[in-house]
Every structure is written in C-alpha cells, then in structure tokens.
Amino acid sequence: MTTEEITEYLNREYGGNLDPTYAEAGDSWITVSPSVLREVAKTLRDDKNLQFNNLMCLSGIHYQKENELGVAYHLHSTIHDHKLVMKVRVPEDNPVVPSVESLWKTANWHEREAYDLVGITFRGHPGLLRILTPQDWEGHPLRKDYEQQESYRNVSTGI
Amino acid sequence: MGLLDKKYHDSNIIIVSLESALNWARKSSLWYEQFGLACCAIEMMATAASDYDFDRFGIIPRSSPRQADVMIVAGTVTMKMASRIERLYEQMSEPRYVISMGSCSNSGGPYWEHGYHVLKGVDKVIPVDVYVPGCPPRPEALLEGFLKLQERISNETIIEPRETEQESTEEEKEPIEVE
Amino acid sequence: MAPVTSPQPAAIENRTMTINMGPQHPSTHGVLRLEVTVDGEVVTKVKPDIGYLHRCFEKYAESLGDYAKVVPYTDRIDYVSALHQEMGYVIAVEKLLELEVPERVEYMRVILAELQRIASHLLGIGTFGLDLGAFTPFLYCFIERENILRILEKVSGARLLYNYLCVGGLMRDIPTDFTSDTWEFVTSFRPKIKELNDLLTTNSIFIDRTANIGVLPAEVALNYSASGPMLRGSGVSWDLRKNDPYSIYDRFEFNVPVGQGEMGTVGDCWDRYIVRVREMEESLKIIEQALDQMPGEGDVKEAVPRRIRSKEGEVYVRTETPRGELGYYIISEKSGPYRIKARTPSFVNLSILPAISKGALVADLVAIVGSIDIVLGGVDR
Numbered sequence: 145m146t147t148e149e150i151t152e153y154l155n156r157e158y159g160g161n162l163d164p165t166y167a168e169a170g171d172s173w174i175t176v177s178p179s180v181l182r183e184v185a186k187t188l189r190d191d192k193n194l195q196f197n198n199l200m201c202l203s204g205i206h207y208q209k210e211n212e213l214g215v216a217y218h219l220h221s222t223i224h225d226h227k228l229v230m231k232v233r234v235p236e237d238n239p240v241v242p243s244v245e246s247l248w249k250t251a252n253w254h255e256r257e258a259y260d261l262v263g264i265t266f267r268g269h270p271g272l273l274r275i276l277t278p279q280d281w282e283g284h285p286l287r288k289d290y291e292q293q294e295s296y297r298n299v300s301t302g303i
Numbered sequence: 304m305g306l307l308d309k310k311y312h313d314s315n316i317i318i319v320s321l322e323s324a325l326n327w328a329r330k331s332s333l334w335y336e337q338f339g340l341a342c343c344a345i346e347m348m349a350t351a352a353s354d355y356d357f358d359r360f361g362i363i364p365r366s367s368p369r370q371a372d373v374m375i376v377a378g379t380v381t382m383k384m385a386s387r388i389e390r391l392y393e394q395m396s397e398p399r400y401v402i403s404m405g406s407c408s409n410s411g412g413p414y415w416e417h418g419y420h421v422l423k424g425v426d427k428v429i430p431v432d433v434y435v436p437g438c439p440p441r442p443e444a445l446l447e448g449f450l451k452l453q454e455r456i457s458n459e460t461i462i463e464p465r466e467t468e469q470e471s472t473e474e475e476k477e478p479i480e481v482e
Numbered sequence: 483m484a485p486v487t488s489p490q491p492a493a494i495e496n497r498t499m500t501i502n503m504g505p506q507h508p509s510t511h512g513v514l515r516l517e518v519t520v521d522g523e524v525v526t527k528v529k530p531d532i533g534y535l536h537r538c539f540e541k542y543a544e545s546l547g548d549y550a551k552v553v554p555y556t557d558r559i560d561y562v563s564a565l566h567q568e569m570g571y572v573i574a575v576e577k578l579l580e581l582e583v584p585e586r587v588e589y590m591r592v593i594l595a596e597l598q599r600i601a602s603h604l605l606g607i608g609t610f611g612l613d614l615g616a617f618t619p620f621l622y623c624f625i626e627r628e629n630i631l632r633i634l635e636k637v638s639g640a641r642l643l644y645n646y647l648c649v650g651g652l653m654r655d656i657p658t659d660f661t662s663d664t665w666e667f668v669t670s671f672r673p674k675i676k677e678l679n680d681l682l683t684t685n686s687i688f689i690d691r692t693a694n695i696g697v698l699p700a701e702v703a704l705n706y707s708a709s710g711p712m713l714r715g716s717g718v719s720w721d722l723r724k725n726d727p728y729s730i731y732d733r734f735e736f737n738v739p740v741g742q743g744e745m746g747t748v749g750d751c752w753d754r755y756i757v758r759v760r761e762m763e764e765s766l767k768i769i770e771q772a773l774d775q776m777p778g779e780g781d782v783k784e785a786v787p788r789r790i791r792s793k794e795g796e797v798y799v800r801t802e803t804p805r806g807e808l809g810y811y812i813i814s815e816k817s818g819p820y821r822i823k824a825r826t827p828s829f830v831n832l833s834i835l836p837a838i839s840k841g842a843l844v845a846d847l848v849a850i851v852g853s854i855d856i857v858l859g860g861v862d863r
Contacts, residue, residue, distance in 0.1 A: 342642060417538060421538065
C-alpha cells in the first residue's frame with residue numbers, strides 16, 4: 145500500500161483524521177500528535193492489513209524555525225512489503241514523546257540516541273541514558289543552536 | 304643467533320658499548336600494544352598481516368599494555384576515549400614510546416572543525432615520539448614510522464636517559480615527522 | 483572410616499561479579515566496552531557501552547552545507563566497507579535530486595561494491611578466526627584482501643577510504659586494465675574459498691566454539707530489526723539486493739544464502755559465519771555477470787552536476803552493506819542538507835547482544851561479538 149492508501153485505511157477503520165504531507169521531492173509522510181502516537185504505532189504494527197513489523201529507523205530532528213523537536217519513524221512491513229514514514233512533533237520546552245520500545249525492541253537504542261543528540265525525552269523508556277556521548281556531557285549536539293563545551297574533564301575540546 | 308655464531312665462531316667475545324647493546328636489543332624487539340581505534344587500525348592490521356609483515360622487524364602485537372614497548376594510537380581519539388588512552392599509557396613500563404598514526408590522532412584530522420567529541424591531537428594527553436601522517440597512512444608509512452622510532456632509540460644514551468614524562472614537562476623533545 | 487561429606491552449598495559464596503571488557507580488548511573489534519555481569523563463568527547480563535568512537539558524522543553532514551562534501555565523511559562511518567557507505571549516500575542524494583546515472587557508472591558501482599563486500603567479509607572472517615585463536619586463516623584472508631585492495635587502489639588511488647563515488651557518477655574514469663585485473667582476481671579467488679573452508683569452516687575446534695553458541699531466533703531478529711548476515715543467519719531470506727533492489731541489482735542472478743543450522747541450531751555463530759563465506763561466492767557471480775554486461779565506453783562524469791541544486795523534501799534510502807541494511811535519512815532544504823541520519827547496521831545489530839549472550843560463557847561472548855561482525859565506526863558514527 146502507498147502512504148495515501150494507508151492513511152485512508154487508517155481513517156476509515158479507526159476514525160482518525162490523518163493527512164499525508166508531500167514535499168517538493170522524495171517521500172511523503174504522516175504526522176500524528178504525541179498523545180495518540182503509541183496507539184497509532186500499535187495499530188500499525190498489529191493490524192492484519194498493515195503489519196509494520198520492522199522499524200527501520202528512528203531519528204530525532206530539531207526544527208529550529210518552529211522551535212520544535214521531532215521524531216521520524218521509518219516503518220516497513222516484511223509481510224506486505226510496504227513502507228510508511230510517521231512523524232511526531234513536540235515543543236522545544238517540553239519535548240516528551242511516548243516510547244515505542246515495547247512495540248519494537250530496536251527502538252531502545254535509537255531512542256537513547258535521539259535523547260542524547262537531540263534531547264527528546266521518551267516517556268516509558270526502560271533506561272533513557274546517553275548512549276554516544278559520556279553521561280556528564282553538556283547539551284545536545286544535534287540541536288542547531290548547540291554550543292560546544294570548551295573542555296571536558298580538563299581536556300580542551302578545541303584545537 | 305645463527306648469523307652471529309658463524310661470524311664470531313673462533314672467539315665468542317664481542318666488544319661493544321653497553322649503550323649500543325641495550326639500544327640494539329630495545330629497537331629490535333619493539334612490541335606494540337594491540338589496540339586499534341578506527342580506520343587506521345585496519346591499516347595497522349594490514350601491516351601486521353601477510354603482505355607487509357611486521358614480524359620481520361621484531362614488531363609483535365601484545366594484548367596487554369604491561370608487556371608493550373610501543374603504543375600505536377591508530378585512529379580518532381574521542382573525548383570519551385582520551386582518559387582511557389592516558390590510563391593505558393600510564394600502565395606501560397619505561398622505556399615506552401608512542402606512535403601517533405594518522406591525521407586524526409595527530410591533530411584531529413578531518414574532524415577538526417565541527418567534531419565536538421573529537422580530541423584534536425593525542426599529544427594533548429600523552430607525549431608522542433613519532434607522528435605518521437595520512438588518512439589512513441599506508442602500511443609503508445607506518446613501517447617508516449617504526450624505522451624512525453628505531454633511529455631515535457639507537458641514539459639514546461645511558462648518561463642522559465630518555466626523558467620520562469615527569470621530567471619532560473619543562474622542555475618537550477622535538478618530535479620526528481615522517482616524510 | 484567416617485563418611486565423607488560433600489561441602490554444603492551454603493559454604494560456597496554465591497554472588498555475581500561485574501567485569502569490564504574493553505574499550506581496550508583485543509577481541510572487541512575496536513573500542514567497544516562491555517559491562518559483563520558474571521556468575522562464575524556464566525554471563526548473566528551484558529551492557530554494551532558505546533560512543534568511544536563517536537565522530538560527529540551527523541553534525542558534519544549538516545554543517546558542511548553541500549551534498550558533495552559529505553562523501554568523504556560517509557567513507558569513515560564504516561571504514562571496512564567504505565564504498566558501500568558512499569554508494570548508499572549517493573543513491574539517496576540522486577533519489578532526492580531525481581538524477582539519472584549512466585549505465586556504465588551503475589555497473590562500475592556494483593562491481594566495486596561486490597569487490598568491497600568480499601574484502602569486508604574476508605576481514606570479518608579473518609578477525610573472527612583470530613578471536614577464537616586461529617591465527618592462520620587471518621593471514622590467508624589478508625593475502626586475498628590485499629589483492630582486492632590493489633584493484634581498488636588502481637581505480638581510486640586509495641587503499642581503504644576511497645572517496646571515489648560522487649553524486650551522479652564517479653570521481654575519475656575507470657583504468658583500462660580494470661576488467662582484466664578483476665577477471666584475474668575472480669578466477670584466482672574461487673579456489674581460495676575452498677582453502678578457507680578447509681582451514682576454518684570444517685575445523686572441529688572452530689565448530690565446537692561456534693555451533694549452538696549465541697542462538698538468535700528469527701522473530702527476535704526481526705523485532706530488533708537485525709539485518710545482513712545477522713538476520714540471514716537466523717534463516718530469514720532477506721537481502722535488499724533481492725527484496726528491494728536498488729541500483730541495477732535486479733539484473734543479476736544470485737542466491738541469498740541463509741543459515742540452516744548445519745552444525746547446530748539455526749541462528750548460531752557458525753550460521754552467521756557460513757552466510758558470509760557463501761555470500762562471497764555469490765558476490766563473485768554478480769561480478770562476473772556485471773563484467774560481461776558492462777558497456778565498454780561512456781563518460782562516467784556525464785551526469786555529475788556542476789553545482790548541486792538542492793530541493794526541499796526528504797528521502798530514506800537503504801542499501802545492503804556487508805553488515806546489513808544501511809539507511810540514509812536526508813532532510814533537505816533549498817540551501818542544502820538540513821539533517822542527515824545514518825542508520826547503520828552495526829549499531830542495530832549490536833543492540834541485540836544483551837539478548838543473545840545471556841547464559842553464555844565468557845569465552846563464548848568473544849565468539850558472539852565476533853560473529854556479529856561490528857565495525858565501531860558504524861556503531862558510533
């Protein structure tokens with residue numbers, strides 16, 4: 145199924161009001177609100193006609209202009225062989241997104257990475273710790289307004 | 304010692320200064336610490352493997368810093384790794400040498416600009432004897448680095464031993480750069 | 483004689499111990515640190531600690547401001563299969579810009595990618611043997627690997643990090659003797675696989691160390707989104723070259739080897755190993771077909787844009803590297819790349835380690851880590 149068909153199917157079967165977004169080039173995606181994210185994700189995984197059993201990628205994004213943070217979920221079904229891009233956006237001052245770790249185990253490390261680099265908190269994650277940078281690192285490097293700390297444990301990070 | 308036996312078979316006494324004997328022994332069995340960091344480690348492995356063959360110079364990998372003479376810093380040193388490198392260096396026994404392999408450990412290499420998590424040169428945490436440039440350096444370049452190190456070792460004297468880390472704080476030795 | 487009493491279980495101190503493996507350890511394939519909780523010799527819990535090689539690829543990709551400048555950095559993500567990283571990236575950008583690539587370039591990319599796959603598997607197999615105490619296969623593997631590197635060096639000028647593919651084409655033209663060199667390698671390499679099999683695959687010590695160790699069931703592998711030999715070793719026939727063909731992979735005939743549990747259980751370390759060995763043969767098949775079909779003439783820089791005009795939008799493109807599925811997620815703006823995320827197979831495959839190493843012995847942990855065949859540059863980026 146294409147993104148349009150999946151959106152239509154979801155709206156018809158579950159009474160949602162999802163709408164795919166198109167860009168000038170590349171893939172289209174659907175945006176869901178964080179309050180229903182887990183529910184939608186569960187439906188996507190368990191519905192007989194959808195069966196998205198593979199979470200290919202989970203990425204954290206900083207939308208600086210809108211003062212928002214976002215998460216993009218790239219889903220794929222190895223059974224029906226279709227793909228879907230799902231996005232969720234939260235405000236920068238309260239970046240809480242429900243975790244999907246219990247649905248797809250692979251999300252565990254991806255969510256930790258998004259927390260580490262972008263600073264999104266995943267509610268319900270079993271161990272949301274920094275994964276790439278040290279635990280006592282300051283700031284979230286992939287934010288567009290990130291300022292590098294001058295030194296880490298008395299070692300200068302500059303040239 | 305087959306070669307020596309043949310050469311000195313009628314009198315088995317060789318007169319040589321203690322220094323050169325010590326230096327000769329030291330430079331001919333440079334055991335390096337087997338630990339790789341990044342891309343350069345693959346080239347380090349290639350140097351140790353069949354085609355380039357480290358063994359012919361008496362260079363053998365050791366898995367423990369306690370048994371190693373040389374540390375090859377092969378790859379990008381990150382902020383998280385820096386303190387571990389320091390610890391490993393401290394565990395090595397004197398005389399100890401450090402070869403910095405590749406642009407990343409020389410100066411941060413391609414990661415000097417936006418690399419918030421990359422240490423810009425391993426010489427910020429440990430003293431380096433030989434810098435080998437390249438990204439990654441070819442195995443020949445690493446071998447050349449070892450030959451330079453051997454040169455340096457053969458010039459050491461007992462009266463003026465190689466500066467240890469504590470003594471060298473005032474005046475740093477000029478590092479050698481491989482062409 | 484007084485009856486002999488066996489020591490009471492209560493007298494034995496029974497407690498777990500936490501040991502630290504890495505970041506400097508000869509068999510962690512780089513700077514991986516494992517916090518291992520052991521009960522005697524049995525591993526009860528493993529906690530991988532990564533990030534010792536975090537080189538800020540994603541920050542670089544969005545800071546450089548130009549798609550062409552990112553290519554050398556993609557090389558360094560997974561330095562053992564640098565061409566695959568480049569290929570995934572350039573395909574993603576080409577999809578975003580809707581660029582058509584000349585036939586000759588496509589064939590060349592496929593041949594190079596398959597050569598690189600063999601080189602990467604040779605390194606993976608060699609070091610896997612090394613981890614288990616077999617030094618000789620490592621030396622044999624590296625002889626063959628050097629032969630491939632010589633070809634790649636002739637083409638690109640570098641041994642390890644090539645920077646050879648570019649958006650829309652190749653950096654420079656193909657050397658005239660590339661075809662004959664590659665043919666020579668293909669014919670000489672086939673019998674060497676047999677030699678390798680004699681050395682390692684059927685070696686009874688090797689089988690003892692790997693069969694029935696670190697079993698990964700198919701459903702766990704899918705839930706963790708494992709890919710590459712890790713997934714195929716568990717008996718799932720899933721190869722992006724076959725199931726979701728990119729570039730021109732749909733034109734070639736080859737099989738997808740899967741683990742069958744020949745020496746033990748499906749999905750054990752031996753299965754993951756044998757998938758790699760068999761994949762090398764399949765890669766040879768693809769190279770042969772591609773060499774036969776490749777157009778002899780053509781400008782490799784024909785479709786290379788002088789200046790890349792960025793478009794607004796986003797793509798997610800995945801390709802099959804020797805370690806599995808490599809995805810590039812690119813969010814693009816008019817001014818250039820806004821966010822580039824690399825979803826590397828090493829990162830995802832390593833996250834399964836805690837699940838499959840429970841109950842293994844400490845020595846087996848080395849075998850399991852070796853059979854996942856991670857590259858730390860890929861894990862940490």
